[in-house]
Amino acid sequence: MKKIINGIIQENPVFILLLGLCPALAVTHTFESAYIMGFCVIFVLLFSNITVAIIKKLVPENVKIPVFIIIIATFVTTIDILIKTYIPDLHMTLGIYLPLITVNCIILGRAIAVASKEKVMNSAQDAIGIGLGFTLVISAVALMREVLAHNTITLMNDLSNITGYEWIITVLPVNLDLNVFATPAGAFLALGFLLAIFNKVFMKGELNESN
Amino acid sequence: MSLISIFVASVLTENIILTKFLGICPFIGTSKREKGALGMGISITFVVFISGIIAYLLYYYVLVPTETEYLRTILFVLIIAAMVQSIELIIRKQFPKIHELMGIFLPLIAANCAVLGITFLVIDYQYNFWETIVFILGSGLGFTALIYLYATIREKLDQRPVLPSFQGVPIALIIAGIMAMIFSRFGL
Numbered sequence: 405m406k407k408i409i410n411g412i413i414q415e416n417p418v419f420i421l422l423l424g425l426c427p428a429l430a431v432t433h434t435f436e437s438a439y440i441m442g443f444c445v446i447f448v449l450l451f452s453n454i455t456v457a458i459i460k461k462l463v464p465e466n467v468k469i470p471v472f473i474i475i476i477a478t479f480v481t482t483i484d485i486l487i488k489t490y491i492p493d494l495h496m497t498l499g500i501y502l503p504l505i506t507v508n509c510i511i512l513g514r515a516i517a518v519a520s521k522e523k524v525m526n527s528a529q530d531a532i533g534i535g536l537g538f539t540l541v542i543s544a545v546a547l548m549r550e551v552l553a554h555n556t557i558t559l560m561n562d563l564s565n566i567t568g569y570e571w572i573i574t575v576l577p578v579n580l581d582l583n584v585f586a587t588p589a590g591a592f593l594a595l596g597f598l599l600a601i602f603n604k605v606f607m608k609g610e611l612n613e614s615n
Numbered sequence: 616m617s618l619i620s621i622f623v624a625s626v627l628t629e630n631i632i633l634t635k636f637l638g639i640c641p642f643i644g645t646s647k648r649e650k651g652a653l654g655m656g657i658s659i660t661f662v663v664f665i666s667g668i669i670a671y672l673l674y675y676y677v678l679v680p681t682e683t684e685y686l687r688t689i690l691f692v693l694i695i696a697a698m699v700q701s702i703e704l705i706i707r708k709q710f711p712k713i714h715e716l717m718g719i720f721l722p723l724i725a726a727n728c729a730v731l732g733i734t735f736l737v738i739d740y741q742y743n744f745w746e747t748i749v750f751i752l753g754s755g756l757g758f759t760a761l762i763y764l765y766a767t768i769r770e771k772l773d774q775r776p777v778l779p780s781f782q783g784v785p786i787a788l789i790i791a792g793i794m795a796m797i798f799s800r801f802g803l
Contacts, residue, residue, distance in 0.1 A: 422643065422784060423640070425636075425639040425640065425643065426636050426637060426639045426640070426728050430635070430636040469725075469726075473692055473696065473726065474689065477688050478689065480688055481685060481688050484688065485685055499739065500635075500732055500739060503688045503731075504637075504728050504732055506692055507726050507727065507728045508728070509640060587795070587799065588633055588634045588795050588799070589633075589792045589793070589795035589796040589799065590792070591636070592788045592789065592792030593789055593792040596781075596786070596787075596788030596789040596791075597785070597789070599784060599785040599788065600778075600780045600781045600785040603779075603780040603781075603785065604780040
């Protein structure tokens, strides 16, 4: 449990370690694509961490990174095929960012820093913590962007293929209609402001040292 | 689409950093000094040019005929890793001058999403061979130009007072946002 909270706050992959910024910007135009991206990352991170932790003694030091990348790419391909088969609309929405999970620095980073040193259980817990931390951040960015731009929260739209119904909430009585947040520029702005807020709330004393 | 419009779009209006968010890590992380930014941009362009062409040929002449398109993620990652290794070896032996400029960046590129992303985009846009080459060169040029521009802005920014909670990455992201707004207007 401590490891999981550690992954969400003290070692938050996006805000503290500054890894995985690419999906945090790219798939956050709707809430739905963000949290599903988060689940995909948790899936890949969990299985790659467990696999790496199991085989770590068999891998020679100098081919460590290529072996880890292939393990990660295998799980990414697995989830790519699953989503393409069962939720084709979502596969279109996520586009190249789904296969790009392979080079998401969070996953390779955790494989090298944690899974290749610790036991299987610890690696799995670390994967869940870091994965949840990532999911929470990109969901928050998506929430901010979608509410400000369209005044909606899309909980199920592409997913309605398998669940059977759509679920889109309208939030505020007035539509703010800040269209800039729907564009790529808005993604940078939203992430920048959220990161500043996170620094303000959690990093009170450490700002001057880290910069 | 004509070759010229592909080139202009990939450099300006559909810049891979600002509209596709590829290569954000080096963009935010290493672009603090102008010279480093230039070296990074040139290294990425070079690697993506060679590995992109090889990936394109292997995809259309090996994976498509054998109906194993789902292997493209694993294959492209391997191609890029192998290319980075061999480019490093070749320039270290043959062109030590260039190695001084690019050497420290090459290992970082192996797991860079700009390189892998461009090879995926080429397939998704269904470009033919010449369009692929133009798109790759345009994207590389757009990446280099932007990362250089951005480094110069950040050097100036270091001397300005910024709110403590915005220091570092937050203000960098906001500047990137403003640049994205400017670049998206070039199309009109």
